[in-house]
Amino acid sequence: MYSEKYQESLAAVSAARTKNIAMEPERMTAKQKEDLLAAYHPDYKASEFSVLKIGPNKGDKVPHELAEMLQAHSRISASDIDLSSPDYETDVLVIGAGGAGTSAAIEAHEAGADVIIVTKLRMGDANTMMAEGGIQAADKPNDSPAIHFVDAFGGGHFAAKRDLLAKLVCDAPEAISWLSDLGVEFDKEADGTMVTTHGGGTSRKRMHAAKDYSGAEIMRTLRDEVLNRKIPVIDFTSAIELILDDSGKAAGAVLMNMETKELLVAKAKTVIIATGGAGRMHYQGFPTSNHYGATADGLVLGYRAGAKLLYAETLQYHPTGAAHPEQIFGALVTEKVRSLGAKLVNRNGEVFMHPLETRDVTAASIIRECSDRDNGIETGNGTAVWLDTPMIEEIGGEGTIEKRIPAMMRMFEKYGIDIRKEPILVYPTLHYQNGGLDINVNGMTTNVENLFVAGEAVGGIHGKNRLMGNSLLDIIVFGRNAGINAAKAAKTTEIGSLTLKHVDAFEKEIMDAGIETDAVSPKLLPDYTRKVNA
Ligand code: MEZ
Numbered sequence: 001m002y003s004e005k006y007q008e009s010l011a012a013v014s015a016a017r018t019k020n021i022a023m024e025p026e027r028m029t030a031k032q033k034e035d036l037l038a039a040y041h042p043d044y045k046a047s048e049f050s051v052l053k054i055g056p057n058k059g060d061k062v063p064h065e066l067a068e069m070l071q072a073h074s075r076i077s078a079s080d081i082d083l084s085s086p087d088y089e090t091d092v093l094v095i096g097a098g099g100a101g102t103s104a105a106i107e108a109h110e111a112g113a114d115v116i117i118v119t120k121l122r123m124g125d126a127n128t129m130m131a132e133g134g135i136q137a138a139d140k141p142n143d144s145p146a147i148h149f150v151d152a153f154g155g156g157h158f159a160a161k162r163d164l165l166a167k168l169v170c171d172a173p174e175a176i177s178w179l180s181d182l183g184v185e186f187d188k189e190a191d192g193t194m195v196t197t198h199g200g201g202t203s204r205k206r207m208h209a210a211k212d213y214s215g216a217e218i219m220r221t222l223r224d225e226v227l228n229r230k231i232p233v234i235d236f237t238s239a240i241e242l243i244l245d246d247s248g249k250a251a252g253a254v255l256m257n258m259e260t261k262e263l264l265v266a267k268a269k270t271v272i273i274a275t276g277g278a279g280r281m282h283y284q285g286f287p288t289s290n291h292y293g294a295t296a297d298g299l300v301l302g303y304r305a306g307a308k309l310l311y312a313e314t315l316q317y318h319p320t321g322a323a324h325p326e327q328i329f330g331a332l333v334t335e336k337v338r339s340l341g342a343k344l345v346n347r348n349g350e351v352f353m354h355p356l357e358t359r360d361v362t363a364a365s366i367i368r369e370c371s372d373r374d375n376g377i378e379t380g381n382g383t384a385v386w387l388d389t390p391m392i393e394e395i396g397g398e399g400t401i402e403k404r405i406p407a408m409m410r411m412f413e414k415y416g417i418d419i420r421k422e423p424i425l426v427y428p429t430l431h432y433q434n435g436g437l438d439i440n441v442n443g444m445t446t447n448v449e450n451l452f453v454a455g456e457a458v459g460g461i462h463g464k465n466r467l468m469g470n471s472l473l474d475i476i477v478f479g480r481n482a483g484i485n486a487a488k489a490a491k492t493t494e495i496g497s498l499t500l501k502h503v504d505a506f507e508k509e510i511m512d513a514g515i516e517t518d519a520v521s522p523k524l525l526p527d528y529t530r531k532v533n534a
Pocket of ligand 1: 132134334336468469470
């Protein structure tokens with residue numbers, strides 16, 4: 001139920017619905033997309049970026065908030081830590097317990113390695129849990145990994161590392177079977193075949209889903225598998241620095257108990273960073289669809305240890321974050337809503353774009369509609385456009401929303417909005433870190449031996465924009481891949497003496513570059529304390 005101020009616009013949306021359902025909005029040309037992105041996408045706003053003064057990516061630009069963390073002081077100095085008697089020793093240390101970390105741990109364990117998972121919150125407190133719309137895999141007769149590759153490569157502005165993207169799409173069908181065999185309940189037709197839908201930028205229906213809580217269903221299954229295998233999970237404990245050995249190989253991490261702040265040392269033959277994304281950095285002041293712990297920690301850990309970043313200047317603003325009511329501001333409204341037929345409509349009830357353009361283009365169109373075109377709806381918390389959800393019931397028949405996107409329905413129902421009958425207000429929300437640590441196809445960073453990365457902390461798999469459903473896919477494909485290869489490397493690794501010299505060396509770089517900062521990193525948790533004016 002919307003207040004009086006929305007009624008005129010709601011009436012226009014409702015009056016135009018039948019015509020809007022029938023209309024087929026034109027696709028933009030490549031040139032139109034380029035111009036739109038340059039003018040309206042947050043990644044193109046030069047004033048929001050800083051040039052890094054130190055570290056492996058010196059000279060590159062990243063968002064101000066990330067630059068501050070990458071060039072911040074460590075939480076420790078090397079002399080604080082006694083590395084001579086580690087608290088934990090293992091073959092493979094996995095940092096992070098979302099979908100990528102747990103998949104990596106399962107495969108490393110399967111390969112016979114001793115594995116420890118360390119996580120700053122609890123297992124499954126991760127963006128995986130919050131992923132809604134689905135996971136892509138070309139496993140239907142009209143599709144192929146090659147077509148999947150072409151869609152994702154184009155959607156990512158032809159910038160993806162080809163070997164990483166090829167692995168993603170080629171391993172996708174097997175990833176679905178693996179998850180299915182572990183117990184993930186994907187949506188199926190009566191004959192047992194998987195239900196698949198389109199996403200933005202896909203030329204085939206290859207989105208597999210568990211209704212609109214696909215990530216939660218996948219995480220439930222992976223968590224059970226970790227527990228069944230009795231893989232040790234050290235929770236409420238963050239990694240705050242990587243440990244190297246005297247030949248520069250990753251060899252463990254300094255850990256911090258989140259409650260007591262006690263420092264611990266974990267020694268490992270190989271390390272996997274699977275710390276997830278960065279939405280809680282709130283780049284450019286955007287709200288986020290991300291989990292509370294998404295603070296770019298893995299990028300900081302890797303960077304200070306010498307690992308390179310790739311495309312850290314590119315972020316994904318999911319076009320449809322909830323813009324109203326305030327209690328769910330920024331929460332994800334899954335792209336599946338558009339896959340099922342809902343169109344984006346402005347204040348006057350006009351469809352202003354094709355609903356399944358890629359996410360960067362869709363987000364930029366919404367921003368243009370709400371800014372220069374002045375066709376947005378004032379919410380009291382900014383402006384927004386309508387996502388006309390009742391179209392779904394008109395197209396798919398009564399009951400479609402409850403069957404296919406029940407979590408969406410419940411989320412809005414709590415606030416008195418029945419999405420079967422009323423449209424919802426949306427605006428872009430910070431959703432995904434396209435960039436991250438640069439890896440080879442075996443999952444190891446390009447310049448720190450035995451340091452593996454999986455999941456959202458990786459850069460380069462998707463290029464400069466990711467398609468829907470390729471993230472749940474990459475955490476599985478590259479999580480498993482990292483686990484297998486980290487276990488293999490651990491078999492032949494001899495660890496030299498442990499060192500934190502790189503931490504002190506980085507501190508010296510900060511001083512030498514004249515960087516004046518009080519910031520410490522990794523951030524670990526966002527700071528939402530209210531700043532009181534003096
Ligand atoms: O891949 C994603 O980010 C995804 C499936 C999100 C969504 O819209 O549901």
